[in-house]
Structures are given as C-alpha cells and as structure tokens.
Amino acid sequence: xxxxxxxxxxxxxxxxxxxxxxxxxxxxxxxxxxxxxxxxxxxxxxxxxxxxxxxxxxxxxxxxxxxxxxxxxxxxxxxxxxxxxxxxxxxxxxxxxxxxxxxxxxxxxxxx
Amino acid sequence: xxxxxxxxxxxxxxxxxxxxxxxxxxxxxxxxxxxxxxxxxxxxxxxxxxxxxxxxxxxxxxxxxxxxxxxxxxxxxxxxxxxxxxxxxxxxxxxxxxxxxxxxxxxxxxxx
DNA sequence: TACCGATATATACGCGAATACACAACGAAA
DNA sequence: TTTCGTTGTGTATTCGCGTATATATCGGTA
Numbered sequence: 001x002x003x004x005x006x007x008x009x010x011x012x013x014x015x016x017x018x019x020x021x022x023x024x025x026x027x028x029x030x031x032x033x034x035x036x037x038x039x040x041x042x043x044x045x046x047x048x049x050x051x052x053x054x055x056x057x058x059x060x061x062x063x064x065x066x067x068x069x070x071x072x073x074x075x076x077x078x079x080x081x082x083x084x085x086x087x088x089x090x091x092x093x094x095x096x097x098x099x100x101x102x103x104x105x106x107x108x109x110x111x112x
Numbered sequence: 113x114x115x116x117x118x119x120x121x122x123x124x125x126x127x128x129x130x131x132x133x134x135x136x137x138x139x140x141x142x143x144x145x146x147x148x149x150x151x152x153x154x155x156x157x158x159x160x161x162x163x164x165x166x167x168x169x170x171x172x173x174x175x176x177x178x179x180x181x182x183x184x185x186x187x188x189x190x191x192x193x194x195x196x197x198x199x200x201x202x203x204x205x206x207x208x209x210x211x212x213x214x215x216x217x218x219x220x221x222x223x224x
Numbered sequence: 225t226a227c228c229g230a231t232a233t234a235t236a237c238g239c240g241a242a243t244a245c246a247c248a249a250c251g252a253a254a
Numbered sequence: 255t256t257t258c259g260t261t262g263t264g265t266a267t268t269c270g271c272g273t274a275t276a277t278a279t280c281g282g283t284a
Contacts, residue, residue: 002129006120006209010223017114018223036260045243050262061224067261070251074259082222089219097118100212107201110194111122111130112173148230157273162232179231182281186229 002111004101008093012059022052023090026083029053029065035077053077114223116213120205124171134164135202138195141165141177147189165189 009019021044028038039049056064062082069075121131133156140150151161168176176195181187 002122002124004120004205005123006118008116008118008213010114010219011117012114034260046261047244047263048242068251069249069259069261071260072251072253072258075250075261076259077261086219086222089222093116093213093216093219096212096216097209100208101120101205104205104208107122107198107205110198110201146230158231159233159274160272180281181229181231181279183230184228184282184284186282187231187280189231 002108004104004107006097006101008097017059018056018086018090022056023087025049025052026056026064026079026087029077030079030084033076033078035065035067038077056083114220116216116219118209118213120209129171130168130198130202134168135199137161137164138168138176138191138199141189142191142196145188145190147177147179150189168195 007020010017024042025038025044028041029035032038032041035049035053036046039046053065053067060082063080064083064086065077065079067075067077119132122129136154137150137156140153141147144150144153147161147165148158151158165177165179172194174194175192176198177189177191179187179189
C-alpha cells in the first residue's frame with residue numbers, strides 16, 4: 001500500500017529555521033517547562049535542543065523560548081505567546097496540505 | 113526573508129519509494145538514454161542511481177526503466193510509458209501544493 | 225572472436241554529523 | 255553560604271552514509 005507523505009518547513013537564507021523537529025520540541029517545552037526534560041522526552045540530545053532554541057530566538061524579532069537558569073529548582077524554560085501563535089499557524093498549514101493530499105489521489109492510482 | 117518550503121514523496125511500508133531524487137533521475141534518464149550519463153549529470157554515484165532504478169522496478173507491477181546491456185554502444189536505458197504517466201502526476205501534485213502555499217501566507221506573517 | 229561502452233555488483237574507504245560525555249555557571253531559597 | 259537542578263559550553267568519539275574503487279558481465283558489430 002503506497003502512501004503520499006509530505007513535509008513543510010520554513011527557511012531563511014537557505015537555512016532551515018522551523019520544521020517538524022523544532023515544532024515538536026517547542027510543544028514539548030510547553031508541556032514540560034524544562035528544556036532538558038523536553039529534549040529527553042523526544043529523545044534528542046540536550047545540546048541539539050539548546051542549539052535549536054538559540055536558532056529560533058536569534059533569528060526572530062520576538063523570542064520563542066525563555067530560558068531561566070539558577071533558582072531553587074535550577075531554572076526552567078517556557079514558551080512565549082509568539083511561539084504559541086507560530087505553532088498554531090504551522091499546524092493550520094499542515095492541516096491544509098493534508099486535506100489537499102486527500103483530494104489528490106491520482107498519483108496513487110497510477111502507482112500499483 | 114523567510115520562505116516556506118515543502119517536499120512530498122511516496123512511501124510503501126514506511127520505506128521511501130518515489131520522491132524528488134528519483135523524479136529527477138528518471139527525468140534525466142529520459143533525456144540521456146543512459147543510466148550512467150543520467151547519474152553523472154545530476155552528480156549522483158552510479159551505484160546509487162542503479163539501486164534506485166531497481167527499487168522502482170521491483171516495487172511496482174509495471175517497470176519504470178528498461179536497462180539494456182551489451183550491444184554496439186554497450187547498452188542503454190529508457191523509461192516506460194508508465195514512468196512518464198507517473199512523472200506527470202507527481203509534477204501535477206507538486207504544482208497543486210505549490211499553489212496552495214502561495215495562498216497561505218499567514219505563517220510567514222507571524223514569523224518576523 | 226576480439227572489441228567496445230554501458231550495465232551489474234561487491235568491497236573498502238573517508239568524511240561529516242550526530243551524539244555522548246564532562247563539567248562550569250547560575251541564582252533563589254533556606 | 256550551602257544546596258539544588260537546570261542551563262550553558264567545549265571536546266571526544268562513534269556512527270552512518272555516500273562515494274570511490276575494482277572488476278565482472280553482456281551482446282551487437284566488424
């Protein structure tokens with residue numbers, strides 16, 4: 001059984017900015033309140049996750065994730081309203097493409 | 113300047129079957145009439161190209177590429193009507209997605 | 225039957241990416 | 255000022271994958 005898959009992401013100057021990976025990470029940060037926990041949950045190295053957050057924050061006018069270090073509980077991470085808005089739009093877009101693909105089964109019919 | 117990119121491909125049992133790479137290769141075979149020339153033109157190793165053709169032929173009821181070895185010119189490669197049809201449908205699909213993305217600029221507006 | 229150019233196939237190698245690891249820095253609270 | 259768990263950062267090592275290399279195979283033609 002053949003299936004059509006797709007992936008969409010945002011680039012800036014040819015470099016990947018936001019895609020499925022970052023999306024899942026930010027989502028996980030929102031749930032966990034901690035970058036290290038979020039990374040661990042999705043089986044990503046902390047370093048990779050940290051680099052990713054830097055990329056998001058440094059290449060946007062508005063920050064995506066606020067990292068706090070120190071304090072009684074060592075610190076934590078939380079996402080901004082801007083991140084929430086962007087995540088919603090990204091999911092909307094995925095949904096639209098997904099709907100389009102369901103209507104376009106011509107390719108599948110040809111492939112047997 | 114941020115841009116939305118996408119990629120779509122066909123999978124079977126979780127394994128990639130047909131996507132941008134194979135598409136370009138088959139197209140190149142059509143133009144060159146030779147697998148080695150097609151691979152060389154798109155800077156792909158001959159082995160990779162050959163493996164790719166096997167995958168297409170072995171996982172379809174109808175063959176995509178006919179490889180001929182020996183003969184005055186050593187052999188050659190040509191694509192079947194089935195491959196032509198499939199390529200057309202794949203390009204149609206890409207076009208449809210591309211049009212959809214142009215209409216959906218909400219995500220880009222959020223990302224600054 | 226020798227030649228030629230392209231297909232066919234296995235094995236060896238090298239490079240970059242990803243990851244694992246180690247440890248320093250931090251700051252609020254007790 | 256000690257404790258705590260997280261963020262922050264560099265370094266080392268492993269791993270996967272593509273690629274290079276080598277060689278066999280094929281069959282029409284001259």
